[in-house]
Amino acid sequence: MSAINTKIAKARMEASARQSGGGGFNWRKLSPIGLHIFLIVLCLVVLFPIVYTFLASLRPQGFGLTRDLLPTDGFYFGHYERLLSTPRFLRNIFNSAVNSLGGAVFTTVIAASAGYAFARLKFVGRNFLLTFILGMMLLPGLTNLIPLFKLASDLEILDTYLVMILVYGTFGIPFGIWIMKGFYETIPREMEEAAAVDGATPVQALLYVVVPMSLPGLVSVFMINFVYNWNDFLTALILLSSTAMKTATVGLFDFQNQLTGNNNELLNAAAILIMIPGIFIFMFARKAFLQGMVEGAVKG
Amino acid sequence: MRQKKIYPYLLIAPALLFISAVTLYPTLFSVYLSMNRSRRGTLEFVGLRNFEILFGSSNFWDSFRLTAIYGILFVTLVMIFAFILALIFNRGVRFGGLYMSIIFIPWMLSEIVSSVMFRWMFLPEIGIAQRLLGPLFNDITFLGHPSGALGVVLGATIWRSVAFAMLLILAGLQTIPGEMSEAAAIDGATRWQAFWKVTWPLVLPTTQVTIIFLTIQAINAAGMFLSITNGGPGRATEVLSLYMYREAIVFFNFGFGAALAVMLFLINASLAVVYIRSLRSQVSYG
Numbered sequence: 001m002s003a004i005n006t007k008i009a010k011a012r013m014e015a016s017a018r019q020s021g022g023g024g025f026n027w028r029k030l031s032p033i034g035l036h037i038f039l040i041v042l043c044l045v046v047l048f049p050i051v052y053t054f055l056a057s058l059r060p061q062g063f064g065l066t067r068d069l070l071p072t073d074g075f076y077f078g079h080y081e082r083l084l085s086t087p088r089f090l091r092n093i094f095n096s097a098v099n100s101l102g103g104a105v106f107t108t109v110i111a112a113s114a115g116y117a118f119a120r121l122k123f124v125g126r127n128f129l130l131t132f133i134l135g136m137m138l139l140p141g142l143t144n145l146i147p148l149f150k151l152a153s154d155l156e157i158l159d160t161y162l163v164m165i166l167v168y169g170t171f172g173i174p175f176g177i178w179i180m181k182g183f184y185e186t187i188p189r190e191m192e193e194a195a196a197v198d199g200a201t202p203v204q205a206l207l208y209v210v211v212p213m214s215l216p217g218l219v220s221v222f223m224i225n226f227v228y229n230w231n232d233f234l235t236a237l238i239l240l241s242s243t244a245m246k247t248a249t250v251g252l253f254d255f256q257n258q259l260t261g262n263n264n265e266l267l268n269a270a271a272i273l274i275m276i277p278g279i280f281i282f283m284f285a286r287k288a289f290l291q292g293m294v295e296g297a298v299k300g
Numbered sequence: 301m302r303q304k305k306i307y308p309y310l311l312i313a314p315a316l317l318f319i320s321a322v323t324l325y326p327t328l329f330s331v332y333l334s335m336n337r338s339r340r341g342t343l344e345f346v347g348l349r350n351f352e353i354l355f356g357s358s359n360f361w362d363s364f365r366l367t368a369i370y371g372i373l374f375v376t377l378v379m380i381f382a383f384i385l386a387l388i389f390n391r392g393v394r395f396g397g398l399y400m401s402i403i404f405i406p407w408m409l410s411e412i413v414s415s416v417m418f419r420w421m422f423l424p425e426i427g428i429a430q431r432l433l434g435p436l437f438n439d440i441t442f443l444g445h446p447s448g449a450l451g452v453v454l455g456a457t458i459w460r461s462v463a464f465a466m467l468l469i470l471a472g473l474q475t476i477p478g479e480m481s482e483a484a485a486i487d488g489a490t491r492w493q494a495f496w497k498v499t500w501p502l503v504l505p506t507t508q509v510t511i512i513f514l515t516i517q518a519i520n521a522a523g524m525f526l527s528i529t530n531g532g533p534g535r536a537t538e539v540l541s542l543y544m545y546r547e548a549i550v551f552f553n554f555g556f557g558a559a560l561a562v563m564l565f566l567i568n569a570s571l572a573v574v575y576i577r578s579l580r581s582q583v584s585y586g
Contacts (some may be wrong), residue, residue, distance in 0.1 A: 138572035147326035170322035231410035
């Protein structure tokens with residue numbers, strides 16, 4: 001029925017196009033070039049802050065202040081060399097890596113197991129628990145940070161990898177469960193049934209059949225959380241205090257606040273370096289990212 | 301058989317345990333904290349005194365008004381840009397994936413990295429945005445001017461959030477079958493009429509969801525305000541979330557900070573309820 005309707009619609013539209021053809025304004029034919037110009041300008045505007053910062057990072061100290069957009073004196077890589085040989089900067093990067101990796105692994109493992117229960121198993125309280133967990137996703141970590149700070153300080157785990165991994169790992173769980181649940185639902189049930197026939201226990205079926213098949217889902221949960229943790233700034237700012245434990249983003253914040261006015265170029269270089277992992281992972285797994293984010297927000 | 305009954309709960313237990321410890325318990329604990337005054341590390345119960353002080357302080361109402369102004373501007377502007385982009389991408393453009401990836405890059409940056417970039421662009425006298433945009437706004441120094449500083453944060457947060465909002469709206473648009481607008485075309489509807497009468501009602505639930513999502517984001521934008529303006533000049537850009545951070549973490553006023561956290565929590569939670577409701581209504585369309 002709808003196919004017929006579509007055909008009729010197409011025929012009519014062609015007819016009307018013929019009628020209005022000639023001197024009339026042809027929206028469909030004209031617009032692509034206009035659209036491309038619009039989108040290209042937009043992309044340039046979007047990229048501009050990054051490019052402007054990057055260009056300044058390639059100039060010697062103080063030279064960014066000369067107002068020229070492009071370096072007139074060649075590129076200078078000294079700031080990058082200096083940062084990559086500064087123990088404190090490298091230590092911050094290392095801390096970021098430990099916390100982000102630890103948190104993302106933690107989230108992925110826990111979300112993979114809970115997501116499976118919600119996708120496949122029937123049990124009392126299933127809907128209530130699912131609503132509860134997904135509701136937590138809508139409460140941003142922000143209002144929790146003050147009690148968390150107080151709790152962590154009472155438990156004497158402030159300023160440790162442990163507290164960061166636990167907090168990052170847990171913040172990601174609701175979103176992770178949602179993605180994994182959706183992913184498991186696309187795997188045919190027959191796979192587990194076949195495993196059961198072969199004498200596998202439910203746990204074995206999950207570990208050896210379902211988990212390998214849901215690898216793409218696991219990878220996207222892991223990557224989204226890694227980038228989120230890597231970029232986090234406020235949680236780390238509140239829960240970490242010593243120079244040795246601070247993450248790259250907190251280090252950058254301190255640097256920005258201590259700026260004396262003439263080492264903007266070095267600050268810009270640090271920002272560019274810290275930006276790289278997130279951008280790299282995003283470019284590498286663009287599709288998983290975009291899909292994951294839509295599912296997390298619209299269906300969650 | 302018994303084992304089968306416990307199995308699902310065993311799978312969910314770790315998630316529930318950690319969510320309860322790291323999200324639920326702190327939320328309840330902040331309600332308790334909000335009724336205490338902290339003095340030299342010890343807590344003293346004061347009932348609703350913190351809230352009394354809060355509602356009586358002009359700082360709170362200034363921050364409240366500022367948060368509302370910022371939130372309305374942020375949500376409106378992001379929605380306009382996001383909607384235009386979503387309509388373009390929904391129509392289908394060549395290299396659409398490439399354009400979309402580029403527009404998404406700011407969303408992949410840390411708040412503090414974005415802040416370094418925007419502070420550099422608006423560096424007084426030198427930054428390129430300061431020099432180009434200054435003459436259009438009475439030659440103000442953006443970061444040193446109350447509205448100017450708000451404008452910079454607004455610009456930076458819009459820059460980061462448009463892509464995500466666009467993605468949500470696009471997902472909504474793509475659930476609308478093509479026959480719908482073709483049917484409208486048969487009935488002699490213009491493109492504009494077809495949009496308002498066919499597309500708009502169908503995309504409305506997604507729009508609601510996106511608006512609520514952005515509102516929650518706006519209310520909690522402490523990170524961007526902290527790193528770009530630090531609430532300045534003076535208290536001109538100290539939004540509620542930043543006010544809370546200052547009181548609790550900088551001045552160690554845990555009770556008072558927690559009272560602010562409870563206020564923010566109530567705003568967020570009521571928005572979350574609306575969000576879940578509009579998602580339910582959206583399901584009935586599918």
